[in-house]
Amino acid sequence: MPLAGCFGNDDRPVQIVAIGDPQSLFSADARMPHAARLLRGATVEGLVGFDDEGNVAPALADRWIVTDDGLSYIFRLRDGKWGDKSDISAESAQTALQQAIAAQRGQPLGANLAVIDEVRAMAGRVIEISLQQPMPDFLQLLAQPELGLVHARRGAGPMTSKRASDSELRLSGVLLAPIAPEDRGLPPEEGWQEHTRKLRFSASGAEAALKLFAQGDIDLVLGGTFADFPRIASSGVSRGAIRMDPVQGLFGLAVVHADGLLSLAENREAIAMAIDREALAALISLGGWVATNRVVNPGLDGDNGSIAERWLGRTIEERRALATSRIARWRAAGRPVTPLRVAMPGGPGNDLLFERIAEDLKAIGLDSRRVSAAADADLRLVDVVARYPAAAWFLDQLACSAANTVCNPTADQLVVKALGEPDAVKRADLYASAEAQLTITNSYIPFGVPVRWSLISASINGFAPNRWAIHPLMPMAILPR
Template identity: 85%
Template sequence: MPHTVRSLALVALLACLTGCFGKDDRPVQIVAIGDPQSLFSADARMPHAARLLRAATVEGLVAFDEKGNVVPALADRWIVTDDGLSYIFRLRDGKWGDRSPITAESAQASLQQAIAAQRGQPLGSNIAVIDEIKAMAGRVIEIRLHQPMPDFLQLLAQPELGLVHNRRGAGPMTSKRTSDKEIKLSGVLLRPIAPEDRGLPAEEGWQEHTRRLRFSASSAQTALKLFAAGDIDLVLGGTFADYPRIDSAGISFGSVRFDPVQGLFGLSVVHGDGLLSLPENREAIAMAIDREALSSMINLGGWTATTRVVTPGLDGDNGSVGERWVGRTIEERRALATSRIARWKGGTRNIGPLRIAMASGPGNDLLFERIAQDLKAIGLDTRRVATGADADLRLVDVVARYAAPAWFLDQLACSGTNKLCNQTADQLVDKALIEPDPLKRADFYASAEAQLTITNSYIPFGVPVRWSLISASISGFAPNRWAIHPLMPMAILPK
């Protein structure tokens, strides 16, 4: 081939490669805050970064869109029977990652495998609502439940329930391990899968409307430094622990997006020994926390402080459980708490510092100082320990997977790892799950919350804090109440 022809051919090839995935061949750089190795975690208890990667490469029957809505994935449509006990899904006419067709039988086996992997994990007790999974004619599967669960589709959309066939998922993106030498981060390069391979209508020139993503995980310090320098386009997975780093990194507040989440943000009582053996002593600790001062410290508009186990105002919350100690000032509460602690000491008992476990980070540094000051006011010393160390109290900071009282109550159930629990509360939740009347069901949930409130095994502060950093180049991102930001929408260029 003449030199000129070879040169023209090379130019044409380079032009094709540049245009195959959008106008700009530079991948969008996305970093999730977390241990860099957590991205490839095979543990069923997935870290945040691993959940995002799994959602991008291993779809479930349904998935989340960027706004947190449940949308079709491997199933392109479904119906729910009037009694709420049967969900019938029609699978799309697509292929697994190994190019074999998606069938009812293969999807059934994959879903059963995903469910088995979650036994003993955070989703395990929720998944127990499933009674049977049946492969029906053609590409149809039926999931039957023991009792109705209004948020069942929300549960199925969780990344942990993505379906794997022969060790591979079915998209919507493919991944390849890669590293960026300039920013010194290892991760994965993600590309959208062709529509026809996903069981969707073929679309000519679909590559021109998509772009590649490079997805990594790093510490908050590294992520914020790279974002401030313009080396990465999006930071995901921010929590209160690292929130103060934004200001110290010199990042414009206009780049910050907060997710309007619900969930648990407070202290869990690890054991019922010594001082913590009595619920009134545990209540004394709860009374000592100055939530107004905590709210001022967090200093976020819309942040909700609460003394309740269940975030107020959810669907299914009848409002009969109110905030605690209404009408009592913080001084009055602390006076009562001080008397209880003094009575327990009885002049002879020696109480060592309460060990409080929480992750590192400047936000948690401030939080611990606040808690230590509050408990000092009632005669208790404190000592901070690492998250995996033996502790008396442990910081809980988790976003609700679905917005219903059942999720909150389940986190504190006796079926979990909680050493302090209330069996009466569990029984009331069980009754609520099979109660068809929504008003009676709400009463059961309220009674269960009241029982847990009396137990004082969890000391609530308020709702969790979740944030992201977003540059002008990002599309397909929206704050949502689950703090889950699927990667596939960010690979679609706006038209």
């Protein structure tokens, strides 16, 4: 099946595949897989959303104001209707937003949303959200697909969806069609039908997605990670088709159990010291990758610069010598050391990653074995892109309430205290103290920033690499005039 022309509204939908389990597209879990987040963003608008460059854009709210103290966000809803044709009102939007927030309790995103003090319906189509403290990136948080508003079990667009399989390509997914502006409570646009197109959106394993892209059967592959990056070299895909997202986030190992060897923070630090981060990028020939051994990526909102990279001035050999002495001391006391179970998903990138980790651990006298991502483990790979560029996001991901791993209650208390601190300088100090606590605990062993990539053909428009690795589908359905 040949690719569509660069532009033009023909009968062939644009074929888009997100890497993931085919059924992940329809997941109803609170912690949505990547494909499900993209589908929700296309069919269930929130008060605000994202444009193709990852900037916050109007959605159900066509405009808003923020009070001078940063504690109140007031949104004016557009004059539109829900999927069941009832009016979008402040009261119905308030209920839908409260339900979306409640669904995230106990999830990392729920910890981020703790900054919200109250959601109020005001006169007409006006909603006010009051915060416990100023949050410069609050609109970024509100634009997350999980906070799309559902009324009568349906969203308000901007696209309609229906299940549609492609038997020739063996893809099951959905057919997405843009909703006309006048049907969304917006001014009509002349020539709308001639300047829009349908999308067929599916989820598939990386190997199949790359093969179909190389053959010209699909137009865009989304959601690539470190795990599958090495597949590109042998897929026949041109390097010019690759787009890397300049993301930040967590990419490292979380300590799952604090028992045996891992019961001591100094032994957990020994593992962290053994990892040769500079060698990781070479595994998959990835230039420009940013390594770090900090919990919080440097230079973000709430990072006051008081936390530095660890073990400055020590070579990898010096670090490993110290780590080896700690493991030897544990053994000398007659305590057992069993192979560490390391859980991570499949994929050639992760195959190489585990081999590298196993070699690094062997250098300090530890054996390891790999287990599946869902299996019980001692160490588990964390690979998550930041939702917004602030220290609070990183700390919330590793909170006791959100992570099924070793955690630090003192760090959580400091984050809660920061949430109620109105002074920005003091708040940053509290976040730094929380990071210091997690650093001392050694419950998370950072490698660096995550890796995210896409493959894009000449037929695609409305796509741009961005810091969040989120690529809304609606802009891809709009053709340039």
